[in-house]
Amino acid sequence: MNDEQLIGEALAEAQRGLADGGLPIGSVLADAQGQVVARGHNLRVQSGDPTAHAEVVCIRNAGRRRDWRELTLVSTLSPCVMCTGTGLLFQIPRVVVGENRNFMGAEDLFRERGVELTVLDDERCIAMMRDFIAAQPDLWHEDIGL
Amino acid sequence: MNDEQLIGEALAEAQRGLADGGLPIGSVLADAQGQVVARGHNLRVQSGDPTAHAEVVCIRNAGRRRDWRELTLVSTLSPCVMCTGTGLLFQIPRVVVGENRNFMGAEDLFRERGVELTVLDDERCIAMMRDFIAAQPDLWHEDIGL
Numbered sequence: 001m002n003d004e005q006l007i008g009e010a011l012a013e014a015q016r017g018l019a020d021g022g023l024p025i026g027s028v029l030a031d032a033q034g035q036v037v038a039r040g041h042n043l044r045v046q047s048g049d050p051t052a053h054a055e056v057v058c059i060r061n062a063g064r065r066r067d068w069r070e071l072t073l074v075s076t077l078s079p080c081v082m083c084t085g086t087g088l089l090f091q092i093p094r095v096v097v098g099e100n101r102n103f104m105g106a107e108d109l110f111r112e113r114g115v116e117l118t119v120l121d122d123e124r125c126i127a128m129m130r131d132f133i134a135a136q137p138d139l140w141h142e143d144i145g146l
Numbered sequence: 147m148n149d150e151q152l153i154g155e156a157l158a159e160a161q162r163g164l165a166d167g168g169l170p171i172g173s174v175l176a177d178a179q180g181q182v183v184a185r186g187h188n189l190r191v192q193s194g195d196p197t198a199h200a201e202v203v204c205i206r207n208a209g210r211r212r213d214w215r216e217l218t219l220v221s222t223l224s225p226c227v228m229c230t231g232t233g234l235l236f237q238i239p240r241v242v243v244g245e246n247r248n249f250m251g252a253e254d255l256f257r258e259r260g261v262e263l264t265v266l267d268d269e270r271c272i273a274m275m276r277d278f279i280a281a282q283p284d285l286w287h288e289d290i291g292l
Binding site for chain 1: 190194195196197198202205206208209210211212214226227228229230231232234235236237252255288290291
């Protein structure tokens with residue numbers, strides 16, 4: 001899959017989370033051939049775990065492995081500083097982001113550490129997050145630690 | 147409890163992890179009165195979750211709350227970039243570290259963002275981690291993403 005297709009997979013994850021009453025943020029990890037190796041979506045509401053952001057859940061689901069440096073982390077929304085730190089710990093070299101208009105994460109930190117970051121500015125991701133923040137501002141602010 | 151006593155609590159968590167065959171790294175969160183509000187230890191081996199560092203597990207165990215900005219995060223070992231990012235997301239203002247001789251985490255990132263960081267250079271923490279790294283180097287390197 002190419003980056004646009006991978007964002008489509010992350011978006012499907014986000015929509016699963018939304019359907020379950022959670023935050024609509026989704027993530028996938030893809031290998032060098034563009035095959036999805038793990039998926040995840042934000043589970044804060046569903047599990048009560050404040051660290052269960054989409055990217056952390058996706059990396060958790062990827063399990064114990066040694067090929068992190070060949071993977072691409074894909075997220076519907078610009079990764080926060082926790083998710084950025086998680087990508088940096090595992091030395092994931094490439095990150096694809098759906099949008100950073102509704103929330104700008106720690107993109108500078110990824111770039112400072114040499115990670116290749118692509119922001120697709122995807123209209124579907126923008127609309128999904130905008131609508132969610134308008135509908136559930138308290139849940140959103142809790143999720144980003146405010 | 148004071149910082150030395152809190153490190154003693156984190157050390158007890160680390161020893162629980164070691165007794166279960168895991169990495170001996172422990173963490174607690176304390177409130178402004180020095181009372182422990184959450185505990186955790188590294189669970190990578192026990193759970194197969196690569197994000198289950200002591201500090202992340204401790205914050206996970208703390209659950210959904212709004213008092214992060216009054217808490218102190220205590221860890222036997224200097225927090226890695228993932229755990230640092232997690233503390234920053236929740237705007238935890240104070241971090242107490244047992245030691246940074248066996249591993250230097252992202253302390254600069256904490257300091258850059260205005261977090262008050264205290265390193266106790268605790269001999270028990272140093273010896274525990276040194277002995278573990280000597281005994282299980284592969285497990286240690288996997289844990290820090292190498």
